[in-house]
Each structure stands twice: as structure tokens, then as C-alpha cells.
Amino acid sequence: MERKHLLYLFSTDASASPFDINMAYDAGFHAVIPYGNVTEETGTLLIQDIIFSRGPKGAKFTALFIGGNDVDLAETIRAAAIKSMFPPFQVSVMIDPKGAYTTAAALVAKVEKALGGLSGRKAAILGGTGPVGRVAATLCAKNGCEVIVGSRSREAADRLAKGIAEKAGGKIAGAQMGTDDEKLPILKGVDVILATAKAGVEILSRSALEVLPAGKVVADVNAVPPSGVAGLKPEDDLKEIAPGIRGIGALATGVLKYDVEMEMLETIRTSKEFIVLDDGSAMDIARRRLR
Ligand SMILES: NC(=O)c1ccc[n+]([C@@H]2O[C@H](COP(=O)([O-])OP(=O)(O)OC[C@H]3O[C@@H](n4cnc5c(N)ncnc54)[C@H](OP(=O)(O)O)[C@@H]3O)[C@@H](O)[C@H]2O)c1
Structure with missing residues (x-):
């Protein structure tokens, strides 16, 4: 009998995201089993039932996705899940809390390509304290780009910047x-300016855009009208949106994000080896797809 491909979806939120559930079915999983409000303790208990029930052969047809709004808790669950597995009882894992790893990877890879590299560059992230902003900040910093994380609150911005610098350098x-x-x-x-504020918030106004010096790249991930950057359409891809300023819209990044998440899901579904995919893997895939 052919084994069914099963994906267990652990979310830090009360409900798992339908976005991830839909994508998992489209990536070929026969069943996606969501668990909400997962904690380090419940995640560890669930993993034991997941790995032992199907035996070593069945483990190759089983995978785990960790999502939800709380990036730190998702990482804690990832660490606990990996710690509680051992060969041959291991299922491949993918972590993408609130879609932030795949979205930020696509965003940063797009601007990296537009600038011809990130090293020695300087980026400002508007609305940078959400999941997408903080992961984009981490990926930029890891790739040699100086980062300024913006927030309406100085304390929130300082706290986040300190936390990222401690972890990622x-x-x-x-x-x-x-x-x-x-x-x-x-x-x-x-x-480069990255606009990663809450959906439906215009975070960069037309009047601000018009007084900026030429030569910048501005990229937005907000696909909910109005766009995060005044005058930038979701499908724009390096279009001049003010004199000498090129813009990348949410859809231009979103298409790449979709491809990256799909490849990660297909990889954890089909891999015969135990693998763990995260923001670094998402960045590698995004870069390869843009080459
Ligand atoms: N294109 C894609 O494929 C894709 C995929 C996933 C997500 N997204 C988009 O990515 C963006 C970021 O997502 P997220 O989950 O990281 O965002 P989020 O947590 O909802 O919000 C990010 C930050 O926006 C700021 N903010 C909230 N309300 C604001 C307001 N009225 N004015 C100014 N700033 C405000 C807050 O920062 P402070 O309180 O610190 O100021 C908040 O931390 C969203 O637009 C989302 O729709 C796009």
C-alpha cells in the first residue's frame, strides 16, 4: 500500500493559517493536520506521537511545519521538536512563522539583486518590528548590510535592534x-527602504518620497490597499516611482515568496533524508530562483 504524505502543522496561534494549509495541499501532501496554540511542552508531546506511530519508513512520509505569529515561540518549538527526535525516528521540518521567513527572504533577495549585493549598503526598515520586518532586518544584517529598524516607538525599535544584533551580529x-x-x-x-508595516498601512507618503535623493530602491510587501508606499503598485518591479527612485511592489515579491514556500514544502514532503528548512534556506532558494 502506498504511504500517504502527512504534514503536521503546529501554530503558535489559536488557528493555523489557511494560507499555509492551502499551499501544503498544493505541494502534494495528502493530509494537513493543524494544531493551534502549540507550546514547547505540547509540541514535544505531539512530536513523540508523530515519530513513533508510522515507524522509520513512515517517518519519511511525514513532515512538520511550524508557523504562527510568535517568531520566538516558533523557534523554541523548532528546537524542542528537533531535540526530541533521533534517528531513524525523524521527520523533516520547515519553519515559517506568519510567512515571515519566506516573505522576508524574497524581499531581501529582490533588493539584493537590484542593488548588485547587500554588503556595504545601508537599509531602513519602516514598520520593522513585525515578523516580516525583523526577519528582513536579520537577513540584511547577516549579509553585511547596515540596518536601521524603524517603529513608532523608540523603545520597541531599540529593543528589537539589540536582540537581532546579539543573535545575528x-x-x-x-x-x-x-x-x-x-x-x-x-x-x-x-x-534601500523596506516597507514592512501592518497590512493596509501606507508607511511612506508621496511627499516624503518626492524629497528623497535619487538612486534608492524602495520595496513594499503590503498587498492590502492602500499600498505601503504611495504610488507603488503591487506588480511594479523596479519601476521608477519618483525621480531616480525604483520601486518593487508586494506582488513582485509575493510571486517569489510563493515559489520559495512551495519549494520548501515540496522538499520536506519528498526528502528521503531528515532536513530542517528555515529563513537561511528560504534565502538560498530565493537567490537561486532570481539567478
Ligand atoms: N507579499 C507577501 O507575500 C506577504 C506575505 C506575508 C506578509 N505580507 C505583508 O507583510 C507586511 C508585514 O507583515 P507583518 O505580519 O510583519 O506585520 P505586522 O506585525 O502586522 O505589522 C508590522 C508593524 O507595523 C507597524 N504598524 C502597525 N500599525 C501601524 C500604523 N497604523 N501605522 C504605522 N505603523 C503601523 C507596527 O510597528 P510599530 O508599532 O512598532 O510602529 C507593527 O509591528 C504586511 O503588510 C503583510 O500583509 C506580505
Whole structure:
């Protein structure tokens, strides 16, 4: 009898994301089994039932996806799940909390290609304290790009920047960037602006955009109208949106994000070896797909 491909989906939220469930079915899983409000303790207990029930052969047809809003908790669950597995009772794992690993990887890979590299560049991240912003900041910092994480709250920005610098290293600072007056002095001095604020929030105004010096790349991930950057359409891909300023819209990044998440899901479904895919893997895939 042919084995069924099963995906267990652990979410830190009450409900698992339908986005990830739909993509998992499209990636060929026969069943996707969601668990909400998963913690380190419940995740560890669930993993034991997952790995032992199908035997070593069945483990190759079983995979785990870790998602949800809480990036730190998702990482804790990942560590606990991996610790509680041992050969040959191991199932492949993918972690993508709130889609932030695949989205941020696609976003950062797009701007890296547009700039011809990130090393020695300077980036500002508007609305940078959410899952997508913090992962984008981490990926930029890891690749030699100096980062300024923006927030309406100075403390939130400073706290996040300190946390990322401790974990990932690199040059990263926080800044209060709630108003145009707070944003402009910083935005004038960077090579790239990433707009990662909450869905439906315009975080970069037309008046601010028009006084920025030429030569910058501005990339937005907000696909819910209005766009995060005034005048930038979701499908724009390096279109000039103000004199000398090129914009990448949410759909241009979203198509790559979709491809990256699909490849990661197909990989954990079909891999005969135990593998763990995360933000670094997402970045490698995004880069390869853009070559
Ligand atoms: N294109 C794609 O494929 C794709 C995939 C996934 C997500 N997304 C998009 O990525 C973006 C970021 O997602 P996320 O989950 O990381 O975001 P989020 O956590 O909902 O929000 C990010 C930050 O936005 C700031 N913010 C909230 N309300 C604001 C307001 N009224 N004015 C200014 N700033 C505000 C907050 O920062 P402070 O409170 O610190 O200021 C918050 O931490 C969203 O637009 C989401 O739809 C796109």
C-alpha cells in the first residue's frame, strides 16, 4: 500500500493559517493536520506521537511545519521538536512563522539583486518590528548590510535592534520613525527602504518620497490597499516611482515568496533524508530562483 504524505502543522496561534494549509495541499501532501496554540511542552508531546506511530519508513512520509505569529515561540518549538527526535525516528521540518521567513527572504533577495549585493549598503526598515520586518532586518544584517529598524516607538525599535544584533551580529540600530519628520533624515542616507508595516498601512507618503535623493530602491510587501508606499503598485518591479527612485511592489515579491514556500514544502514532503528548512534556506532558494 502506498504511504500517504502527512504534514503536521503546529501554530503558535489559536488557528493555523489557511494560507499555509492551502499551499501544503498544493505541494502534494495528502493530509494537513493543524494544531493551534502549540507550546514547547505540547509540541514535544505531539512530536513523540508523530515519530513513533508510522515507524522509520513512515517517518519519511511525514513532515512538520511550524508557523504562527510568535517568531520566538516558533523557534523554541523548532528546537524542542528537533531535540526530541533521533534517528531513524525523524521527520523533516520547515519553519515559517506568519510567512515571515519566506516573505522576508524574497524581499531581501529582490533588493539584493537590484542593488548588485547587500554588503556595504545601508537599509531602513519602516514598520520593522513585525515578523516580516525583523526577519528582513536579520537577513540584511547577516549579509553585511547596515540596518536601521524603524517603529513608532523608540523603545520597541531599540529593543528589537539589540536582540537581532546579539543573535545575528552585524550593524543594526533602532530609530523612532513614526512621522515624516522622523523618517526623512534617516531615509535620505540609505540605499534601500523596506516597507514592512501592518497590512493596509501606507508607511511612506508621496511627499516624503518626492524629497528623497535619487538612486534608492524602495520595496513594499503590503498587498492590502492602500499600498505601503504611495504610488507603488503591487506588480511594479523596479519601476521608477519618483525621480531616480525604483520601486518593487508586494506582488513582485509575493510571486517569489510563493515559489520559495512551495519549494520548501515540496522538499520536506519528498526528502528521503531528515532536513530542517528555515529563513537561511528560504534565502538560498530565493537567490537561486532570481539567478
Ligand atoms: N507579499 C507577501 O507575500 C506577504 C506575505 C506575508 C506578509 N505580507 C505583508 O507583510 C507586511 C508585514 O507583515 P507583518 O505580519 O510583519 O506585520 P505586522 O506585525 O502586522 O505589522 C508590522 C508593524 O507595523 C507597524 N504598524 C502597525 N500599525 C501601524 C500604523 N497604523 N501605522 C504605522 N505603523 C503601523 C507596527 O510597528 P510599530 O508599532 O512598532 O510602529 C507593527 O509591528 C504586511 O503588510 C503583510 O500583509 C506580505
